[in-house]
Amino acid sequence: MSGRLTVLAGPTAVGKGTVAAYVRAHHPEVWISVSATTRPARPGEVDGVHYHFVAPETFEAMAQRGDLLEWAVVHGRHRYGTPRGPVEEVLAQGRPALLEIDLQGARQVRASMPQARFVFLKPPSWQELVNRxxxxxxxxxxERTRRLETAVAELAAEEEFDVTVVNTDVAEAAExxxxxxxDPSA
Structure with missing residues (x-):
């Protein structure tokens, strides 16, 4: 495996986190970035595993210092970002790295790291996305209404990506x- 960065993005509730969790559990050779966020943890989420949950002031300081590869305000409410240092360290080691991020973040990474592979995770249908x-x-x-409004724009961005994976089945999408x-030719 090469140390190429892969960026996984797609609409809200498409299963990005679930697919990334499957990869984490079944492919330890793949390093998965842990994003920082200002939103509170959901039930079952663990700080440092699912996200680095930080205060807004801490996040702002990270952004100001350039410690984030990308960051965005998502759904008009909370900030999410990818700590730069760990990504650069893993890529320098030659390991495959995965960022599971939103569309805004993917666009920022494309601007700074165009050699990365950009994968769009798509739901099998709009109704399935709503159901999820x-x-x-x-x-x-x-919040659901706000996220579904955002999802319409997110789905329209599919053409910006190198490849699309349809998340009909989590294991199949992750594999x-x-x-x-x-695959270096992909």
């Missing part, structure tokens, strides 16, 4: 993603 968002039960009705990371 409602089914996880972690957002209020107002397809890892296959793209392993």
């Amino acid at each position: 968002l409602v089914g996880r039960g972690t957002e209020s009705e107002e 397809e993603l890892v296959g793209l990371m392993v």
Whole structure:
């Protein structure tokens, strides 16, 4: 495997985190970046494993120092970003690295690291995306509405990516993603 960076993005509730968790559990050779966020942890999320949960002031300081490879305000509320140092260290070691981020972040990474591979994770249908968002039960009705409005624009960005993976089945989508990371011609 090469040390090429792969960026996984797609609309809200498409299963980016679930696919990344499958890769983490089944492919220890793939390093997965842990993003920083100002949002509170959801039930079951662990600081330093799922995200680095930080205060807004801490996040702002990281952004000001240039410690973030990318960052964005997501769904008009919380900030998310990728700490730069760990990504650069892993790539220098020649390991495959995966960023699971939102569309805004993917665009920033493309501007600074165009040699990365950009993978769009797509739902099998709009209704399935709605079902997944409602089914996880972690957002209020107002938040779900905001996320679905954002998802329309996110889905329209598919053409900006190098390849699309449809997340019909988590294991299949994750294995397809890892296959793209392993294949130097992809």
